[in-house]
Every structure is written in C-alpha cells, then in structure tokens.
Amino acid sequence: MGLISKRAAGKALLGDGFSFSQQAKAARRAGFDVLDATLGTFYYDDGSFRGYRTVKEILASMPDEDRFSYAPITGGERFTSAVLDWVFREHRAQIEENLAVKVVPTPGGTGAISSAVHLTLDRGESALLPDLAWGPYVGILAESGVGAERFPLFQGDAFNFARFCEKGDELAGRFGKLAVILNDPCHNPTGYTLSPEELERLIAYLNGKNTPCVLIYDIAYLDYDGAGREAARAKLRLLTQAAPHVLIAIAFSASKSFCAYGQRLGALILLGRDTATVKTLYDAMGFHARHTWSNTNRAMITLMTALASDENRRRALDAEIEVVAGQLHKRAEAFRAEAQDANLPVHPYHGGFFLTVPVADNERVVRELQENEHYFFLPFHQSIRVAICAVPLARIKGLAATIRKYCPDRE
Amino acid sequence: MGLISKRAAGKALLGDGFSFSQQAKAARRAGFDVLDATLGTFYYDDGSFRGYRTVKEILASMPDEDRFSYAPITGGERFTSAVLDWVFREHRAQIEENLAVKVVPTPGGTGAISSAVHLTLDRGESALLPDLAWGPYVGILAESGVGAERFPLFQGDAFNFARFCEKGDELAGRFGKLAVILNDPCHNPTGYTLSPEELERLIAYLNGKNTPCVLIYDIAYLDYDGAGREAARAKLRLLTQAAPHVLIAIAFSASKSFCAYGQRLGALILLGRDTATVKTLYDAMGFHARHTWSNTNRAMITLMTALASDENRRRALDAEIEVVAGQLHKRAEAFRAEAQDANLPVHPYHGGFFLTVPVADNERVVRELQENEHYFFLPFHQSIRVAICAVPLARIKGLAATIRKYCPDRE
Structure with missing residues (x-):
C-alpha cells in the first residue's frame, strides 16, 4: 500500500522483555511450574502481587x-x-x-x-x-x-x-x-x-x-x-x-x-x-x-x-517501600551466597530488582532453562538477568545451582 | 548550550486550550464569577464533576x-x-x-x-x-x-x-x-x-x-x-x-x-x-x-x-452516558434557540461537547468576553467555541445574547 512512513518502516518489537513474559504466562497456563523472572515487577515472599496500602488509600479517597x-x-x-x-x-x-x-x-x-x-x-x-x-x-x-x-x-x-x-x-x-x-x-x-x-x-x-x-x-x-x-x-x-x-x-x-x-x-x-x-x-x-x-x-x-x-502518609509509604527493599536484599544475599558455593559468577549488585549472571552463551542458556526447567529469564549482553523482584525467597533457594548446571563451559 | 535537537528547537506550547483553562481557573481563584467553557470536560447541570458510577465500581473492585x-x-x-x-x-x-x-x-x-x-x-x-x-x-x-x-x-x-x-x-x-x-x-x-x-x-x-x-x-x-x-x-x-x-x-x-x-x-x-x-x-x-x-x-x-x-454493566454505563448526552442535547437546544432570537449564527450542530459561533474578529471577542464578563471560550478559525459540556443548563440561559453583544459588526 506504500503507506508506512520511512521512520516506521521495518520496525517491529522482537525479543522484547514483555514477549518473554508472555511466554512465561503461557507456560503457566499450560500447567507448568513456571519460575517467571522476566519483568521488573515485585512479588512478595508469599507469592502475592500487592499495591502499597498507602497508595491505594490515597487513590481511593480522592475526589x-x-x-x-x-x-x-x-x-x-x-x-x-x-x-x-x-x-x-x-x-x-x-x-x-x-x-x-x-x-x-x-x-x-x-x-x-x-x-x-x-x-x-x-x-x-x-x-x-x-x-x-x-x-x-x-x-x-x-x-x-x-x-x-x-x-x-x-x-x-x-x-x-x-x-x-x-x-x-x-x-x-x-x-x-x-x-x-x-x-x-x-x-x-x-x-x-x-x-x-x-x-x-x-x-x-x-x-x-x-x-x-x-x-x-x-x-x-x-x-x-x-x-x-x-x-x-x-x-x-x-x-x-x-x-x-x-x-x-x-x-x-x-x-x-x-x-x-x-x-x-x-x-x-x-x-x-x-x-x-x-x-x-x-x-x-x-x-x-x-x-x-x-x-x-x-x-x-x-x-x-x-x-x-x-x-505521615509519606512516612507510611517509606516504611512499605522498606519492606520491599528488605525482601530484595535477602533474595540477593541468598542468591549470591549460593552462587559463590556453586562457582557461578554474578556481576556486582548493590540493590534493586535485578541481578545478572555473566554467560557468554546466553541465548542457549536462557532457552535451555525455559525448555528444561520452565525458568524464564531475559538474555542481556553476554549474560542473563535474574529478576529477583519476581521470585519469592523460597524459590531463590537452589536457583543459582540450577543456572550453574547450564553453564558448564564457563572459564 | 547548543543542546536542543533540531526537531525540538523553537517549539513551545502557546495559546493551547489548557492555557485558557488555567486563566479561567486563576480568575475563579481571584473571586470572579467565572464561566469556564474552555475544555472538553463534562459538568452536570447541578454544576458537579462526577465520574460514572459504573466506571468507579469496576475500578474499585479489580484485583x-x-x-x-x-x-x-x-x-x-x-x-x-x-x-x-x-x-x-x-x-x-x-x-x-x-x-x-x-x-x-x-x-x-x-x-x-x-x-x-x-x-x-x-x-x-x-x-x-x-x-x-x-x-x-x-x-x-x-x-x-x-x-x-x-x-x-x-x-x-x-x-x-x-x-x-x-x-x-x-x-x-x-x-x-x-x-x-x-x-x-x-x-x-x-x-x-x-x-x-x-x-x-x-x-x-x-x-x-x-x-x-x-x-x-x-x-x-x-x-x-x-x-x-x-x-x-x-x-x-x-x-x-x-x-x-x-x-x-x-x-x-x-x-x-x-x-x-x-x-x-x-x-x-x-x-x-x-x-x-x-x-x-x-x-x-x-x-x-x-x-x-x-x-x-x-x-x-x-x-x-x-x-x-x-x-449488565455495559448497559448500566450506556444509561449513564445517555444522561450526559441528554443534558448536552438540552444545552445545545437552549443555546441555539436563544441564538436564533438574538440573530447570532451558530455552525451546524448534531451532538457532542461543543458548538461554535462564527465570528470573524474572534480574538477580540474572546478577549472582551474574558475581561468584561469573565466568560472563557477558545478561539477557533474565524469563530469561538462554546464548550457546552462545561456549562450547566441554567448558565446557558442568556449566553447567546451576551456573546451577541460583542459581535455588533457581523453581517
């Protein structure tokens, strides 16, 4: 039809994080015990997704x-x-x-x-x-x-x-x-x-x-x-x-x-x-x-x-955020301790939703973890990203060792 | 600093509808009896702004x-x-x-x-x-x-x-x-x-x-x-x-x-x-x-x-929308009837939030209505737009005649 602009021609969203997340959701719907560590969305250690109480209260009470x-x-x-x-x-x-x-x-x-x-x-x-x-x-x-x-x-x-x-x-x-x-x-x-x-x-x-x-x-x-x-x-x-x-x-x-x-x-x-x-x-x-x-x-x-x-509300929200930051900290500590035991390298981590494991052959490792373990991660430059924000502490256990299994060739 | 991109250089938001709305709000804060017919936001005939009940119920009940x-x-x-x-x-x-x-x-x-x-x-x-x-x-x-x-x-x-x-x-x-x-x-x-x-x-x-x-x-x-x-x-x-x-x-x-x-x-x-x-x-x-x-x-x-x-919910929302459409209809009818009496032309109107009065000298008329009456409208091409969505029926009364006062020179 010749209608698409030059700036838009040939553009398409391929390999986007959201598409990996969709795959993980599809696998879960198909009945697999999926570990979805794709997106930057926090889930509490009890496995729940919840908005902050302070945020919800303010949203619910405004004119x-x-x-x-x-x-x-x-x-x-x-x-x-x-x-x-x-x-x-x-x-x-x-x-x-x-x-x-x-x-x-x-x-x-x-x-x-x-x-x-x-x-x-x-x-x-x-x-x-x-x-x-x-x-x-x-x-x-x-x-x-x-x-x-x-x-x-x-x-x-x-x-x-x-x-x-x-x-x-x-x-x-x-x-x-x-x-x-x-x-x-x-x-x-x-x-x-x-x-x-x-x-x-x-x-x-x-x-x-x-x-x-x-x-x-x-x-x-x-x-x-x-x-x-x-x-x-x-x-x-x-x-x-x-x-x-x-x-x-x-x-x-x-x-x-x-x-x-x-x-x-x-x-x-x-x-x-x-x-x-x-x-x-x-x-x-x-x-x-x-x-x-x-x-x-x-x-x-x-x-x-x-x-x-x-x-007061600001302080209340600060406290809720601290709970999340605390859970992230414990997950990162647990992962890194196990990674050290398993001789799996991890890039320097100081906080936040993600940590990253350097893996030269990242596409293969991501694919094999999906196919064999139903573990979903995103590939990054010579590495795979583990969205610890999305993985309750109980499921962090053993994760580093499992990833290590798929990286036998690393130096 | 030479930092702005060519595509953004010289761009600024001037004479935007939202800026007229800000002026109207400022005049109201200054204590004037403002008629703000600038934005496409519906106010009920009782003067209130309200979300639809069905919309609010669904938003309040979702996980x-x-x-x-x-x-x-x-x-x-x-x-x-x-x-x-x-x-x-x-x-x-x-x-x-x-x-x-x-x-x-x-x-x-x-x-x-x-x-x-x-x-x-x-x-x-x-x-x-x-x-x-x-x-x-x-x-x-x-x-x-x-x-x-x-x-x-x-x-x-x-x-x-x-x-x-x-x-x-x-x-x-x-x-x-x-x-x-x-x-x-x-x-x-x-x-x-x-x-x-x-x-x-x-x-x-x-x-x-x-x-x-x-x-x-x-x-x-x-x-x-x-x-x-x-x-x-x-x-x-x-x-x-x-x-x-x-x-x-x-x-x-x-x-x-x-x-x-x-x-x-x-x-x-x-x-x-x-x-x-x-x-x-x-x-x-x-x-x-x-x-x-x-x-x-x-x-x-x-x-x-x-x-x-x-x-059922869809029908409930349909009914709420019909109330708004009905109030808009009555406002338009009232304005057009008075405009006809006042010999003020109005462009053909079939529905929606706005109607438009052709006025060659639109900038002057908008300005004078603001200054003298505290009535706020947006100027459009050789016309002024009356956002009837924002004006309760009771305030529509007399509006056409007032606008007519400022258009003495029209053919």
Whole structure:
C-alpha cells in the first residue's frame, strides 16, 4: 500500500522483555511450574502481587475531579514541588540553589527517557550507553533516528572509566555533543550502583569536555537502593557540580517507586546551570508532551501531591517501600551466597530488582532453562538477568545451582 | 548550550486550550464569577464533576494485579476484542469480515492520533484537515515534521466536498499519498456529524484516488452523537467500503467515552483490506508505543475488558452516558434557540461537547468576553467555541445574547 512512513518502516518489537513474559504466562497456563523472572515487577515472599496500602488509600479517597479530570500538561506547580520533594528530599534546596530546575510529568520513566532523547539528540547522532543496559534504550534512540554506542560497564568490579572516557571522547569529537544514558542507582540489569566518587568523576569528565553534554540519568530504582533512601539522595547533590554546558535530564519513575507500574507516571526533571537552555527544553517538552500523549494520569499526579502535603502518609509509604527493599536484599544475599558455593559468577549488585549472571552463551542458556526447567529469564549482553523482584525467597533457594548446571563451559 | 535537537528547537506550547483553562481557573481563584467553557470536560447541570458510577465500581473492585501491574504493550487479545465490541457493537462481525483489524492501546485519543501520523506520514509531507479543527492536530503533525493543509469544512450547512476534493487532488498529486484527518461524529469544535451519505462519498473519493490514502478518523465523541449510539455505530459499517489502497486509522478515546479524561486510555484501530499493510503498521506501532510511553493504564484496560464481559454493566454505563448526552442535547437546544432570537449564527450542530459561533474578529471577542464578563471560550478559525459540556443548563440561559453583544459588526 506504500503507506508506512520511512521512520516506521521495518520496525517491529522482537525479543522484547514483555514477549518473554508472555511466554512465561503461557507456560503457566499450560500447567507448568513456571519460575517467571522476566519483568521488573515485585512479588512478595508469599507469592502475592500487592499495591502499597498507602497508595491505594490515597487513590481511593480522592475526589472524582482529582482523579478523572485532565491534569495540566506540565503537571502544575504543586506537582513540580511534589516530585522535587520526593526525589531530592532534604537536598532539594541545595539542588534548586545551584541549578535551574524544571519538571514535566510523563507516562512512566519510559516517557521521560524518550522525551529526553527527542529533545536533545538529532537524527544521525549517537548516544553512549553501557554494554549492559536496559534493552528499550536502543529502540527509544532508534525512534528518534539516533544510534547507540556502547562501552563495557565494568572493569573488574568497578565502573570502567577508561573505556567510558575513550568512547565519550570519540562521540564528542564526532558529533560536537556528548549524550550519555545511565541507569543508577541499582542499575538494570546488574543492580550496580555508582559510588559517589564514581558519579563525581563522571560529572567531572563531562565538565571537562568542550562540547555540550547531556546526562540522561534514569533513576527508576532510586527507592530500592541497598544503601538506603538517604544515601541514594545524598548522592544526587553531586549533580550540582555540573558545569554550565552539562545538562542533567533525570528520568524519575513514580510507577516504579510506588510499585504502581501499570499506572504510568514518571517525570522528566531538567537540571542545569544554564537557565536559558533548561527553559528552552522545558518549553519544547510541553509542546512534545501535548502532541504525543497530551496529559498524564491525573490520579497519580494527585497521589504525588498528596504525599508531599502529608508527612505521615509519606512516612507510611517509606516504611512499605522498606519492606520491599528488605525482601530484595535477602533474595540477593541468598542468591549470591549460593552462587559463590556453586562457582557461578554474578556481576556486582548493590540493590534493586535485578541481578545478572555473566554467560557468554546466553541465548542457549536462557532457552535451555525455559525448555528444561520452565525458568524464564531475559538474555542481556553476554549474560542473563535474574529478576529477583519476581521470585519469592523460597524459590531463590537452589536457583543459582540450577543456572550453574547450564553453564558448564564457563572459564 | 547548543543542546536542543533540531526537531525540538523553537517549539513551545502557546495559546493551547489548557492555557485558557488555567486563566479561567486563576480568575475563579481571584473571586470572579467565572464561566469556564474552555475544555472538553463534562459538568452536570447541578454544576458537579462526577465520574460514572459504573466506571468507579469496576475500578474499585479489580484485583491489585489488574490495576497496578504492566499491561501488554499491544493490550492483549481480550483488550482488542473489548475495544471492537465497544466501538462497533453489533456491527463488529461485518467490520472483521471485510477488513483486517488491529488494535493497540494508547494514552488517550491523542496517543492514537500522534501514532497514526508517526506511522504514515513523512517529514516534509502534509495532511489535509478542515479549517475548523481541534488545535493540537497541527502540533501533532509538526512533531513529525508534517504540514497541515486546510479546506473549508462547510459549504452552507453541509460538508464542503468541492473544496475537500480540490485540496485532496492537490495533495495526492504533490506527495503521491493522501492523508486526511477528520473528527466525526460530533466534530470538535462545531458538533457537526457527517451524514452517512457524506461519509460514503468521502470514502468513495479516497477509493477513486490512484495513490495510497489514509483516513485518520478521530471518533473521540462517538458516544455523544445526538443521533444516538446505534446510528453512530451503524455509520461505521461504511468503512468496509474502503478500497485496498485506503487505510482507516481510527483514534478511539476511552477517556472521553467514559468521562475519565485524566485516566488516559485510547486505542489506535487499524482497518484495511490490505492485510499486509495493516500488519506492518501494527508491528511498527508496537515498536513505537514500547519506545515512546511503553504500556498504558492497566486499570483502564481492565475496565474495558470488564465491560465487554458483563452485559449488565455495559448497559448500566450506556444509561449513564445517555444522561450526559441528554443534558448536552438540552444545552445545545437552549443555546441555539436563544441564538436564533438574538440573530447570532451558530455552525451546524448534531451532538457532542461543543458548538461554535462564527465570528470573524474572534480574538477580540474572546478577549472582551474574558475581561468584561469573565466568560472563557477558545478561539477557533474565524469563530469561538462554546464548550457546552462545561456549562450547566441554567448558565446557558442568556449566553447567546451576551456573546451577541460583542459581535455588533457581523453581517
């Protein structure tokens, strides 16, 4: 028919995480005892999926208008304030004193990341991201005609600065611009968290470039940092060190923080010393949002402002999140202890929903675990990702040894 | 800083409907007796904003997992079926027998329209739309680098076929493709509904072109057609007359149909005789959705499937919608009767949330009504739009005469 646009031609969603999840669900429906560790959705140790009580109470008690009517495209001042309160807590003032700050609500963290790319990168350019990274980044870049250049995330058990800088220099030279996408803390898929020193060094590197730089900083797992919510937020103060030519585009995911995944709310937080650039990007973001998805889930926006205006409820939600973070911690500890016994390597993990086992022959291992054990994982770059968020502690037991069985050839 | 992408540079949301609404709200907060007829949000005659009882009951009773976990990117088979049931009712089988059909959920009708443009139009091309049309279409097109060509919607009180065809011929010749955006039934801003004969003639015109054609058919107000839900749906059978080179991209808005605006759910329904093209666009749509907003509001998806599986609840919701349609009808009747008495012209209205008064000097009239009367309307092409959805019947009284006062110079 010749109707498809050039930008959409040939695109299809293949090997996406959601398709692995559909396979796992189909196997379960077929009667198999499935272990579904595909998606970033938390299940409690009793096997249940539950929303947070505080979230449900607030959603259930709001007036119809705060739930069903339109939210402002850019969320409104109270929403901006609520997001900054949640993300930066007591460090908010320091952030706002040092940087221009603008916030726009988005449908989930994905909407924030796709917007940041749309706003800052041109067709034919490339962004820099680690070899180990959330799969959809590449598709998000492709939707804007932008390529992905990779650097190896690790050197030993630390962030690979040498290779990061090497690639960064190359891209800055090639495009007169350097865009970096990083998921931190509790990096998906490994659970790695940059140390404050590493984040500081990364910003110092960007500060040293003589081209505009943007750090697209995906903080989807901010609230599940093994070091605790305070440490995760204290680290964010380092963002104030960014030089005027460095823009920070934070992708915050309320859906993830509140375990309300399908309720789709995130925010793009634009931070920078260059007030004019932040304002220009904010204006363009309003235009982009209005003409892509228009406004966002009003009930979730009301939830954010309700949390910001009620310290008790915020504390109650903090406590519920801590239960989840605690269960994640125990699962990771159990898996890693057994992995050590089984001589199965695991990439450095500091917190969050996932950990990753390096396996050169990852596609085969994922397939065989599916076929023989009905265990479902996602393959990542030379590794498989174990979504410990979805596996109750009782089922973590023996998991590392089982995976080890399928990796006999590793060095 | 030189960071903004070429596609985003210079974009900002100016004169958007939501900004007029913010002004109205500010005036109300300042203590004025405001009449806010800016947005497409229904208020009952008692002045209240309320969600539908059936919608609220279903949302309140669903398990956490059906509300908070991720929905599949393309919604799943039950969602597809539920959307087709709702939109086509007893005509669904006839649609599916004659056309390939694919459905993908979107954040509101906006997400469906922006996706249809993204999928079918290339940078530098133009789409055809009426001079009187929802404002954001132009911004949606601009986000894909696509221009807007206009034709006058009316010739007398009917669709202006002569000018539509003239422009259609021109665009088809220029681009080797013809894309048309139409909002029907209950066209925003006028409330005009194409007669079955007009829709049939429009499809026959597209069938007669020797270039690929796409009709982006925005049915946001399907459930508020003054002719009733059955007539609105019977008309949709005419879509089966589309030739193989004509794609129909329906933008359905569950948010509008269910008066759950801020809950953001719509669907892109791809229809065509050319199965391969429909499949190709569907695949590209999955990729686009995944990498723009990922999945959509799971609770609203569950709501759709719940309605499809429970005839009683569906009927209960139908009855609630009829109350709203009935109040809209009375408001329109009252306004038009008074307009006739006051010698104020009104564009043909058949149903829906808005009606439109032709006023050459529209910006001045809108401004003066704001300043002198605290009445807030949106300016449209040589007209002002009265959102009767937002004005209780008691306040409709006298409105036409007041508007007339500010239009002394009309012929």
